[in-house]
Amino acid sequence: MTSTAPAAGHALRERYDAVRGATERFCEPLEVEDYVVQAMPDASPVKWHLAHVSWFFETLVLREYLDGYTSIDDRYHFLFNSYYNSLGEQFSRPHRGLITRPTVADVQAYRRHVDEHMRELFRRHEELGLAIPADVIEVGLHHEQQHQELMVTDVKSLLALNPLRPAYRAASAAPSGEAPAVEWVGTDEGVRSIGHDGRGFAYDNEGPRHKVFVHAFELASRPVTCGEYLAFMEAGGYQTPEWWLSNGWTTVQERGWSAPEYWEKRDGRWQVFTLAGMRPVDPAEPVCHVSLYEADAYARWAGARLPTEAEWEVVAAEAPVEGTFVESERYHPAPATGSGMQQLFGDVWEWTMSAYGPYPGYRPPEGALGEYNAKFMSSQNVLRGGSCATSQSHIRPSYRNFFYPPDRWQFMGVRLARDAG
Amino acid sequence: MTSTAPAAGHALRERYDAVRGATERFCEPLEVEDYVVQAMPDASPVKWHLAHVSWFFETLVLREYLDGYTSIDDRYHFLFNSYYNSLGEQFSRPHRGLITRPTVADVQAYRRHVDEHMRELFRRHEELGLAIPADVIEVGLHHEQQHQELMVTDVKSLLALNPLRPAYRAASAAPSGEAPAVEWVGTDEGVRSIGHDGRGFAYDNEGPRHKVFVHAFELASRPVTCGEYLAFMEAGGYQTPEWWLSNGWTTVQERGWSAPEYWEKRDGRWQVFTLAGMRPVDPAEPVCHVSLYEADAYARWAGARLPTEAEWEVVAAEAPVEGTFVESERYHPAPATGSGMQQLFGDVWEWTMSAYGPYPGYRPPEGALGEYNAKFMSSQNVLRGGSCATSQSHIRPSYRNFFYPPDRWQFMGVRLARDAG
Amino acid sequence: MTSTAPAAGHALRERYDAVRGATERFCEPLEVEDYVVQAMPDASPVKWHLAHVSWFFETLVLREYLDGYTSIDDRYHFLFNSYYNSLGEQFSRPHRGLITRPTVADVQAYRRHVDEHMRELFRRHEELGLAIPADVIEVGLHHEQQHQELMVTDVKSLLALNPLRPAYRAASAAPSGEAPAVEWVGTDEGVRSIGHDGRGFAYDNEGPRHKVFVHAFELASRPVTCGEYLAFMEAGGYQTPEWWLSNGWTTVQERGWSAPEYWEKRDGRWQVFTLAGMRPVDPAEPVCHVSLYEADAYARWAGARLPTEAEWEVVAAEAPVEGTFVESERYHPAPATGSGMQQLFGDVWEWTMSAYGPYPGYRPPEGALGEYNAKFMSSQNVLRGGSCATSQSHIRPSYRNFFYPPDRWQFMGVRLARDAG
C-alpha cells in the first residue's frame, strides 16, 4: 500500500466525489421500495449496494488510516461485508432482501458519514501531508463503479419481475437505422503479450503481462444483432440440441428458454423489456442478455466460434475506448454505425470461450484484497469490453469480467471469431 | 345477499370506519421498507395486506353495488386477488414481496379511493335509501380483521429475520407474577350441539349447528406456560421420538427445532423475540409459537392430550369473551391470574386435535365467498379462541381458525384435555 | 401378552404356514432384479418387505420367547427395522433400494431361518406346553398380510416406471359387462356405536368401541366406475379449480395430473397399466389409483360427497365380507354386478372424508407395538374396506387403513355419500 503526493491526492478526491455522486444520481428515479427488494439470489438490493461500497471505504481505508474513526453502527461491519472471509462472517447473500432496517435513509446517512470522514482524510493529506492509501482508494472507486453497473442490472431484473413492467425512467429517443454488414478482420499467428502493462489502474487479475501463442484468426467487426439472432431462433435454434453444449441444452430444457432474457412475444411480435419499459425488439441493435450457452450455440449455428480472451485483447489493444457507456444514460446497447472494427468497448460485454483463471505467474495480493478476484477462478467464463452499464473511465483492453455460463442478467452479447487460413 | 335498514347501515358505517382505522393505526410505527418485504411464502407484505383488504371491498361491494364505480387501476384486480379462482387469475403468492410498484403511497391512495367510495355507498343508503349488501360488508370487515392479525404475525416474522432484531415498538411494562396451578374442569358425556346458533355474525364454516356425541372429559383451566414447556425441553422433549407424531419427529429433525419459534439461547438463558424486541422468557406466560406437533408431544409427555374442537366449544360456550386481545396493543400473551377457567379467549390460539373439515350438512355459499373457507378443509387442524393479535370484536365460541400442523408463526399455544372417569 | 392353549397354537401354526406361504407364492413370477429396486420413497423393494416381515417375528417373538435363539446376522436388526424407534436406529427409508447385499438368496435364507425357529417355538408349545405369545404372532401375521398388499402395489409402481411396461404375469380372462345403476341406501340419524367389538383380531386403532352421533345420510350402492370418472374428466375435471380442495388443485398443477395413476392416452384412447400389462380402460370397473383430492373433486362435481368413516362402518357392519380379494390373483378390481349394496369389501379401498385420529379413550399399547399405528395419526385420511390386493382373511368392518391425501399407488377408489332428508 503506497501513498501519493498531495497533488495526486487532490485529483483522487475529485474522482472520489465524481464516482460517489454518480452512484447517487443513478438512484434518483427510484422509489424507496425499489431499494429494498432482491429479485434473485444473484442480485442484491440497491440499498445493500449503497451500503456495501461505503463499507469498503470504511473497512479498508477509514478504520486503517483515519485516526479516531468510529462507525455509525458497528453491526454494519457484519451486515455489509460481501464475501471477505478474512474480514469476518457475512450475512447470508440470498437473504439480503429480507432486511428492512437499516432503512434507506439510514444507509444514506451511513454514506454521508463515510463521505465526511473520507473528505477529512483527504484534507489531512492535503493540508497536513499525512499519507493516504491511494491505491486502496483507487480500488474502492473501481469497486463502486462495478457496483454501479450491478445496480443497473439488478434494478432491471427487479422491475422486469413486476407484472406491471414499470420503467426506471422514460427513454430518450432511440437511434434507428440498419446495422452495417460484418467484416472479418484477420490477425496472424505468433507469440503475443497480453495482460496489463502497468500504466494506470488495473485489477490484480489482469496481470502479469505474459506471452501467449495466438493462432491465426479473424474477428467480426461488430457484435451479433437482434436481427441475426432472430434468424437463429427462426431456424429452430432453441429446439435443436446439435448446436448446443450439453450443459447448455440441459439449461434450455430446465429453464424453458426460447429467447434472450427480457424478450416476450406479444401478439406475435417480439418485445423487449428495457429500463425505459417494454418496446419492440430492434433488429439493428446488438443482441444482449444471452448466456454463454446461447452465445456458443449461435456461433456454432453461424459456422463460427467465440473468440478467446487473448484473441480479443490482441485486437482491442489497438482500438479506442469508444462505444455506449453508462454516462450516456441510455442503459441499452445502440446499433453499430460506420465501418471497420466497432463497439469493442461499451454496448455489450462480449463472451469469450476462455475459462476465467489465473495468468501465468499470478499471485493474489496479501490481505483482504486477495479475495477480490482470485477465489472466483473456477467455472466462470471471461467477458470483455464493458457494456452500456459500464463507466467509460472503468474499462480498458486488459479488463477481465467473469460470469457463470448460464448467467444472463448482465448486458452480455456475442462477437464472433473464426480460424484463419 | 341482503340489505339493511338505514339505521343498521349507520352502525355498519361506524364499524367500517373503526376497522379500517385500526388497520392504519397498526402501520404507524412501520418504515416504508417494512411494508414491502415478505419474510416467507406463508407470510405476505404489509403493503399487500393493505391493498388486498381494499380489493375485497372494491371487488365484492363497489364493483357490484356502486353505480359508476371505476377502479384507480384495473391491474390491481389481478395483483391483489389472494386465492379466488372464480374472480380470475392471481399473482403468484410466494412472489408478493418482489413487487415494489405500486408503492406504499400508491396503496394508501388506493385505500382512500375505496374508502371514499364506500362512504358514498353508505351515504346513498342512508340518504337515498338505496340497498347495500350489509352481509358482504360485514364479511369484508371480519376479513380485514383477520388480515390485521396476519399483519401482526407477518411483521413479527419479518423483523425476527433481521440480525439486528429490531422492535416494532417499545414495550409497555410487562405484567409479572406466577401462573396459578392448573385445575381440571370436567364435563359429562352426552349429545351436545355445537356450531354457530345464528345470532350475530359468523363465517359459513361455523355452521350448521349440529349434534355431536361428546365423551366425558376434563379441560385444563389455563394454557400451558413457558415454565411448564421448559420442563418438557429439559426432560429431552426435542430429543425423544417416543413423544412425537411420526410427521412431527421428521419435522423436528428436518428443521432442527429445539425450542418454540422466536426463542434463542444466549449466554445459557432462553430469550424470546417479541414485537418489543428480545427479552428473557417469562415462565408464567402461556407458551406460544408452537406447532401442532409440539403441542401434541408436550401433551403426551404430560400424560394428557389436546382437546377436540367440540370439547373446547362446549366449555367455551359458557365463558365470557375475555383475555388479552389486539386492542391491548400488547402483541404478546399475558400470564394467567386468578382461578377457574381462564384465557379461553385471547392470548394464544389453542390447538385442537380436530382436523379442519365441514360440519354435517355444511354447504359453501354460492359465488366467490364459497372459496373463503371451504376449499381449505384438508390437512389442517382447528385452533380456537383467538390470540393477543385478534380483535375482541372478531372472536366468538364457534370461531374456527385453521393452520397446518407445522405452522408456528401465529400466536399458537396449548391447552390440555384428558379423558374423564 | 398372553399365551394360548396348544389347540389354539396348532391353528396358529397352520395360519402361520399359510400366510408365510402366500408371501412366497406372490414372488414366484419375479426376476431377481425385481426384488431389489425401489420405485419411489413411499415404496420399498420386495427384498426389503421379505426381510422386514421376518425381522418382525425375529425381534418381537423369537428374541423374546425362544430360548437360545441367535440371528443369522445381527446387522439385519438395523437394516430391516422399519420405523420402531424404541427398537433402535433404522436404515434410511428412501435408500432401501440402494442395498444390494444381503442378496435375495440371503434374504430367503433369513426367512427360512426364522421359519425353522418359529416352527420350533410352535413345537415346544404343542409338545412341551411352553407358552407362546399368540397375540404378538397374530399381529405378525396381519403385519405380513399388510406387506403382501404393499408388495403388490410396490411391484406395480416399479414395473410401471419401466418404459417397456412389463407385466408381472399374464392376465386371466377379464370379466365384462356393464355396471349396475347406483342406488342410494339411506340411514337415519342417531347415536351409533363404531369400533371393534372385541370378537376376533383387530388392531389397537380400531378401538375402543364408542358412541358417535351420525346424521341421516345415504350411501351409494357401488364405487364410482371408470366410465363415470371419464365423464368427469371430459367435463374438464382436471382443468376446473372450483371442484377441488385448495391443496388438491395445487397438487394437480405441480404434478401435472390429468387422469388417475397408471392411465395413459395412446392414439386417442385411454389405456391402463395393470399387473397383467397395458390394456384399454374398462368403463364398468371401479376407478382406482385416485388420490383423496381426486375422489373429493369427483364427488363435488357429482353433487355428492365422500362418506365419513362412521357412516361407512355403520353400513358395512351389516354387510358380508365379499368382493375381489388378493386370493383371486386378479390384482385388479372387477366390475360390480347385481343389485343392492355391493363391493364394500375388496376391489378398491374407499376414501373417507375422515382424518385419521384416535378414537375417544384410545391408548396405544405399551412397548414397540405402541408405534404400530398411533404415531401416524396426523395429516392422513382413513380408507375402508380393503382392495383386490388385500387378503379376505385380513379385512373387517372396523378396519382403518390410512394414507396421505395425494397418495395414489394403492388400489384406492371412491364411494359417494350424501346428506339425507
Add this chain to the structure above:
Amino acid sequence: MTSTAPAAGHALRERYDAVRGATERFCEPLEVEDYVVQAMPDASPVKWHLAHVSWFFETLVLREYLDGYTSIDDRYHFLFNSYYNSLGEQFSRPHRGLITRPTVADVQAYRRHVDEHMRELFRRHEELGLAIPADVIEVGLHHEQQHQELMVTDVKSLLALNPLRPAYRAASAAPSGEAPAVEWVGTDEGVRSIGHDGRGFAYDNEGPRHKVFVHAFELASRPVTCGEYLAFMEAGGYQTPEWWLSNGWTTVQERGWSAPEYWEKRDGRWQVFTLAGMRPVDPAEPVCHVSLYEADAYARWAGARLPTEAEWEVVAAEAPVEGTFVESERYHPAPATGSGMQQLFGDVWEWTMSAYGPYPGYRPPEGALGEYNAKFMSSQNVLRGGSCATSQSHIRPSYRNFFYPPDRWQFMGVRLARDAG
C-alpha cells in the same frame, strides 16, 4: 470412416475379444443384485454399462455395415443410448437404476448376440475381403475401456453406500513402505507443441497438435500422498476458507466434507473404503477421490499450484507409460517407490487447472461421433494420466479426461506444480 486390410482386421478381432472379455471378467465377482442399482445420478448400473457398450457396436457398426443384421430387441435402441441426440431420444439418465427388465441374463444374451454378429463381420472381412469400419470399431473398444473404468468406480460407489460395506473382492497383499521425498523437476519456457501426433489411436479432442507458449515451471516427481493430505486436514484444511476457491468453500459447506470420499473416522483413526473393503488409510499411498476443489486448496496450502494440461503433457511426453493399471486388479493406487518422475500414468488421475475446451483449430467429427467429446467442453476440468482403474492399453500422454470440479468418485488425485525462476 476407412477400412483396413485383412491382417489388420485380424489384430482388431483379437483386440475386440480381449476388451470384451475384460469387461466380463470384471463382473464375475458381482451378484445379480449388484448389476441393477444406480448409486447416484452420475453413476450407472453395471447392467446398463454392459448393454450400452454393446449398443454402441450395434448402432454404429452392425446396423451400418453388417448386411441383414437385426437387433435382439428394437427397444434397446432407446433404452441404451447414453447421450447421442443425433441417434434419437434417450431414457432418463438418473432413472437407469429403476429398470429391472431386461434382466442381467437378457443383457448378457444381448452382448452375445452382438459379439456373434461382430465376429461374423470380422469373418466376412477376413474371408471375403469385405470392408469393415476399423476406426469406428477402434473407438468402440476404447469406449468400452472407458466404461470398464466407470464400472469399477460405479460399483465402488454402490458398495460404499451399503452400511455393511461389502467388499467387491478380497484384497491381494498390499505393498508397504514409505513414499520417497518429492523432487521438483524443471522445464524451461518456450513455444512447445502438444496434442496427439497422429501415431496410433486418439480421440478427436486430443488434436490438432498445436503450439502453445509454456512458461518456466517445475513439476513434483510424484502425486501427493495420504500422509501429506492428512497434514493439510490436521492444519484445519477443511475449516479455513482462505485456502479454497469460492465455489469450493461453498461445496465443502453444503456437502459437509471433512475428508476425501470414502474416508471414515472410526475410533479416532481414519479408515478408507476400497473395493477390498474397509482398511486403515496408508500414509504412503497417493491420496485419491478428491475433488478439484480439494486438490486446489491443498496446493494453495502447500505453497504450490496445480499444473496446466500443457505443462503436464510436455513432461509426460517423455515418460514411459508405467504405473498401476486395471490389469493389476489392485483397484487402488499404490505407493510410489524409487526416484525421479514417477506415476505420471496409472494410480490416480491428476487434476489440472485447465478448463476442458477445444484445441485451436479443433473440429468435431461429422455424425454421431461428433457428440462423443465436443459438447462437454464447458465447466469441466482436464485430468491426465489414467488411474488404477484404467487399462494400460487405453492411456497415452495426450489423453484428456474431464470431470466437474466437485466430482470425486473417480480415482482422482493431485500432482503439484510451481512457477520456476
